[in-house]
Amino acid sequence: MTDNATTAPTEARLLEMVFPDHTNHLGTLFGGQALAWMDKAAFIAASRYARRSVVTARSEQVDFRLPIRQGQLVETIARVVGVGRSSMQVEVELVAEDLLSGEREPCTRGRFVMIALDARGRPTVLPPLPG
Secondary structure (H helix, E strand, O other), X not given: OOOOOOOOXXXXXXXXEOOHHHEOOOOEEOHHHHHHHHHHHHHHHHHHHHOOEEEEEEEEEEEEOOOOEOOOEEEEEEEEEEEOOOXXXXXXXXXXXXXXXOOXXXXXXXXXXXXXXXXXXOEOOOOOOOO
16 A cells, blocks of 8 residues: 555546547547547646646557447546656556446557646656656
8 A cells, every 4th residue: 555645646547438529430439539538647647646737748659459439438547657857658548348248448558758847837857756
C-alpha cells in the first residue's frame, strides 16, 4: 500500500460510452475521438503526478489494434511510466468492454509526452518517479 501523502498517483482511469456521434461510417470509434480520450487521460495522470499545469508535447506510436464499436464501454487507462527533468512519459491504453457479456479487449495503445509548467508557463523540474 502506498502513502499518498508522500507518493503522487501515477494512474488515471476514465470511462466513456461509444455513442453514434463518436463513430465513423462503419460504426466504429473515430481515430480522432480515441486520440482525444487518450490525450485527456494522459493529461489527468500527468497532472496528478506533477501537481502542476501540464501540456502535451508529443504523442508517439499509437497502435489501433482492434476496432471499438458503437455501444461498447471504453476504459481509458493512463500511467506515468517515466519522468525526466520536466517531462513525463505516459502510456495509455483503450480497453473495450461489451456491457452485456462483460468481455473486455485491449484495442488501442499509445505513448504521450507531457511537460510540467511553472506559474509563468515555463517547463519546471519534476520529482523522480518512485520505485
